Amino acid sequence: MYTGSPAAREASGWDALNETERQARQQQGVEAWGQWVAAHRSAIVDTGAPLGSTLRVDARGIESIHNAMAAFTVVQAESHQAAAAMFEGHPHFTIFPGEAVEIMECLPLPG
Template sequence: MSERAMKNFLAVFIGTDEAMKASGWAQLSDAQRHEREQAGMQAWGQWVERHQDVIVEIGTPLGKTLRVSHDGVEKIRNALTAFTIVRADSHEAAAKLFEGHPHFAIFPGDSVEVMECLPLPR
């Protein structure tokens, strides 16, 4: 598929309490955690370099959540930790970009959810 025909995909990084506990992250010493954080950021940077040609928006970590509904605004908690937008030939190809990602391979992240950014209806 040509670059022009490629689709955009939103990748949402998920971090759950269960994944944090299973990783043993909280039991690491400060020095061990710092070492793992440094290794994780280096690996994340390498992931970005390898995929720079398909990254549309590098994204950022996500902060606290406010939900707005017909009932007003309320503080809530969710498992969303960061996002990235990539382009790929297919949904499966986009998802494969995140296999072995440092978010869950080094950091205590749970998963990355990938969904297509659909065009607006006309």
């Protein structure tokens, strides 16, 4: 799960870039992300997608909320640690203004 926050965006300096600098950095990020996908193609189960607005449903009903989830990718690896290692130095947070990548195991359904 790719995460982001207003604080991470501010710390990245993304919004302080002029349009030319931002476009150049975005192009660099897209190329780096493509290289990451190519390097890990055999482990990627679903390349995922960016995530939009969030609606939360509970016993009180439906409400619009904000969370840190920005996008997702599904990978298969030998271990939880091996999956996490795939994302070290990822362009989500080294080039783009993302905050982090959180790696969660998909556990088998009980029963």
